Amino acid sequence: MGLEEKLPSGVMLGTVEQVVGLARKSSMWPATFGLACCAIEMMSVGGPHYDLARFGMEKFGATPRQADLMIVAGRVSQKMAPVLRQIYDQMPEPKWVIAMGVCASSGGMFNNYAVVQGVDHVVPVDIYLPGCPPRPEMLLDAVLKLHDKVQNTKLGAHRQREIEEEEQRALRRSLPLVEQGEGAER
Numbered sequence: 001m002g003l004e005e006k007l008p009s010g011v012m013l014g015t016v017e018q019v020v021g022l023a024r025k026s027s028m029w030p031a032t033f034g035l036a037c038c039a040i041e042m043m044s045v046g047g048p049h050y051d052l053a054r055f056g057m058e059k060f061g062a063t064p065r066q067a068d069l070m071i072v073a074g075r076v077s078q079k080m081a082p083v084l085r086q087i088y089d090q091m092p093e094p095k096w097v098i099a100m101g102v103c104a105s106s107g108g109m110f111n112n113y114a115v116v117q118g119v120d121h122v123v124p125v126d127i128y129l130p131g132c133p134p135r136p137e138m139l140l141d142a143v144l145k146l147h148d149k150v151q152n153t154k155l156g157a158h159r160q161r162e163i164e165e166e167e168q169r170a171l172r173r174s175l176p177l178v179e180q181g182e183g184a185e186r
Ligand code: SF4
Pocket: 036, 037, 038, 073, 074, 075, 100, 101, 102, 103, 104, 108, 131, 132, 133, 134
């Protein structure tokens, strides 16, 4: 007879990591960061039809200090990049980022000097969501995939990965543009 059979009904066994993962994924608070057309699709998931509240995410915050998920919805101009980074820095740890749409993921059709060629040049990205624009169902799918990722992340691992990505970004910034494959049109 296992220990589970001796427990009263309704009691579950689990590790601290599992409990923390469950709490984190069940109460994410997104920061609104709509930049272009993709933002319309992002806004619709908060409405009653798609009902993001089913996943504990009904509170879209206007302040980054009360948010732990940034959904970058739309293209990021070079002028907006420092603002995005500042907002990200104001979010408390642990925090996650979804790049919504091809523009946020890679610059998309805006392959020019004015648009950041992927928001991962500015902040670490957890989920890349393709599409122009991605449908609300696709954003919900990305959110659920992020929930799985959060549930299975070891305590402290997220922060370590962020430090490594920050080092890679600093290295990328120090390389000449031609070596990064970004200078062809300039
Ligand atoms: S991916 Fe398409 S819909 Fe989204 S911001 Fe870019 S152009 Fe607009």
